[in-house]
Amino acid sequence: MNICYSHSRSNNFGLKNTNFYGVKIMCLAVPMKIISVEGDNALVSLDGLEKKIDVRFLKNPLPGDYVIVHAGFAIEKLDEEEARKTLELFKDITAELNKSS
Amino acid sequence: MRFIDEFRDPERTRALAREIEGLLAGREISLMEVCGTHTVSIFRSGLKSLLPSSLRLISGPGCPVCVTPQKKIDTIIAYARRADTIITTFGDMLNVPGTESSLREEKSRGADIRMVYSPLESLGLARDNPEKKVIFLAIGFETTIPPGAATIIEAEKSGLDNFFLIPAGKLIPPAMEFLLSQGDAGIDGFLCPGHVSAIIGTRPYRKIAKKFGIPCVVAGFEPLDILSAIRELLVLIKDSRAEVSNLYPRVVREDGNPRARAMMDEVFQVADTEWRGLGVIPGSGLQLSPKFERYDISLVDPVEIPPSRENPACICGEILRGVSEPPDCPAFKNACSPDHPLGPCMVSSEGTCAAWYRYGRS
Numbered sequence: 001m002n003i004c005y006s007h008s009r010s011n012n013f014g015l016k017n018t019n020f021y022g023v024k025i026m027c028l029a030v031p032m033k034i035i036s037v038e039g040d041n042a043l044v045s046l047d048g049l050e051k052k053i054d055v056r057f058l059k060n061p062l063p064g065d066y067v068i069v070h071a072g073f074a075i076e077k078l079d080e081e082e083a084r085k086t087l088e089l090f091k092d093i094t095a096e097l098n099k100s101s
Numbered sequence: 102m103r104f105i106d107e108f109r110d111p112e113r114t115r116a117l118a119r120e121i122e123g124l125l126a127g128r129e130i131s132l133m134e135v136c137g138t139h140t141v142s143i144f145r146s147g148l149k150s151l152l153p154s155s156l157r158l159i160s161g162p163g164c165p166v167c168v169t170p171q172k173k174i175d176t177i178i179a180y181a182r183r184a185d186t187i188i189t190t191f192g193d194m195l196n197v198p199g200t201e202s203s204l205r206e207e208k209s210r211g212a213d214i215r216m217v218y219s220p221l222e223s224l225g226l227a228r229d230n231p232e233k234k235v236i237f238l239a240i241g242f243e244t245t246i247p248p249g250a251a252t253i254i255e256a257e258k259s260g261l262d263n264f265f266l267i268p269a270g271k272l273i274p275p276a277m278e279f280l281l282s283q284g285d286a287g288i289d290g291f292l293c294p295g296h297v298s299a300i301i302g303t304r305p306y307r308k309i310a311k312k313f314g315i316p317c318v319v320a321g322f323e324p325l326d327i328l329s330a331i332r333e334l335l336v337l338i339k340d341s342r343a344e345v346s347n348l349y350p351r352v353v354r355e356d357g358n359p360r361a362r363a364m365m366d367e368v369f370q371v372a373d374t375e376w377r378g379l380g381v382i383p384g385s386g387l388q389l390s391p392k393f394e395r396y397d398i399s400l401v402d403p404v405e406i407p408p409s410r411e412n413p414a415c416i417c418g419e420i421l422r423g424v425s426e427p428p429d430c431p432a433f434k435n436a437c438s439p440d441h442p443l444g445p446c447m448v449s450s451e452g453t454c455a456a457w458y459r460y461g462r463s
Binding site for chain 1: 108110120244247300352360423439
């Protein structure tokens with residue numbers, strides 16, 4: 001079931017333009033940014049589009065946090081530090097391969 | 102940083118693909134991507150064309166619409182036919198063919214079926230339509246079950262007595278174990294679902310890795326996430342290390358999301374359940390716990406259905422087990438297409454047949 005609001009942009013991998021907020025929904029891989037929080041509710045935004053979601057599964061959600069949203073609920077916060085570490089790892093791999101080739 | 106483009110970098114993608122080719126060294130390896138969103142991402146991003154043909158990527162049973170058995174779909178349709186009922190569902194369920202009809206056909210005949218984005222929307226409908234029963238189709242895996250649980254909690258809080266659900270939630274790790282115990286898909290490693298793991302964490306995979314000697318790697322959904330997870334699996338296979346590795350740490354924590362799991366455990370309890378193509382898998386489903394049983398429409402107000410039958414031309418079941426691929430099906434692209442689906446694997450946007458159809462691979 002697809003809570004797929006996919007994401008509108010295309011790039012070198014041929015990612016097709018799709019609706020930001022369709023009826024078909026799949027695991028949305030694109031993190032959304034919290035704009036404001038009030039109790040269990042929060043306003044999130046992606047590419048300028050805003051959406052109300054439920055944040056009861058998060059510990060201390062704050063404006064500015066990136067979250068993964070599924071079926072109208074934030075299921076987890078994105079850890080920016082971990083994201084940077086993973087990207088560093090990719091950089092190292094690329095550098096290694098460029099050295100060896 | 103928006104955490105999207107960085108994980109789609111073409112140079113790094115090509116570098117990883119080259120490394121994967123080196124690690125394979127011509128060997129035949131089969132990896133299963135359990136989650137339908139991974140399947141779609143692999144097709145849509147064109148990763149297939151970058152990877153060597155000796156690497157077989159098998160699409161797994163991680164498409165909730167696809168694994169919902171025919172009997173459940175017929176049951177839903179039977180409820181939809183009742184005049185005093187509003188069905189709420191995620192969009193993909195509408196076109197799934199039941200034995201006689203689909204929800205879309207019932208809707209065109211006047212059944213009140215609403216597509217919802219969040220299950221919580223069902224409660225507003227129940228409040229606005231006190232003379233109707235509002236029934237939510239609670240299909241989904243560990244990612245979707247906590248929102249369903251939260252909806253039940255809210256229904257109880259607000260004292261609504263006309264909101265119900267059809268419990269049809271399923272658990273991924275028991276299905277992975279089942280597939281390995283069958284042994285016919287020849288799986289060498291699992292690409293584990295990113296957002297199911299965000300809820301359950303990485304521990305449930307340890308048991309699988311240990312019992313079956315199969316490495317499990319949790320992956321995100323961008324091209325670099327998927328390729329780095331494939332690379333990690335190949336390294337683990339090469340070193341004969343049946344370990345669990347988390348390559349999506351920006352979202353997945355070792356112990357998952359305890360708040361979401363606590364709500365899920367409060368509202369539901371584990372039960373045996375039937376999967377399309379796989380049969381009944383012990384402990385792989387959920388039913389409402391005794392405290393919340395009154396929200397289960399099938400207990401409160403059961404419905405009779407005639408014997409269910411799957412379309413004999415559809416091989417969705419074999420595809421879900423990873424033993425066949427869509428082109429093996431004579432109906433694929435002939436009698437069966439997204440406009441005229443014979444089975445759920447062609448209906449769901451996460452379905453393997455729909456992905457093959459849309460992003461073309463022959």
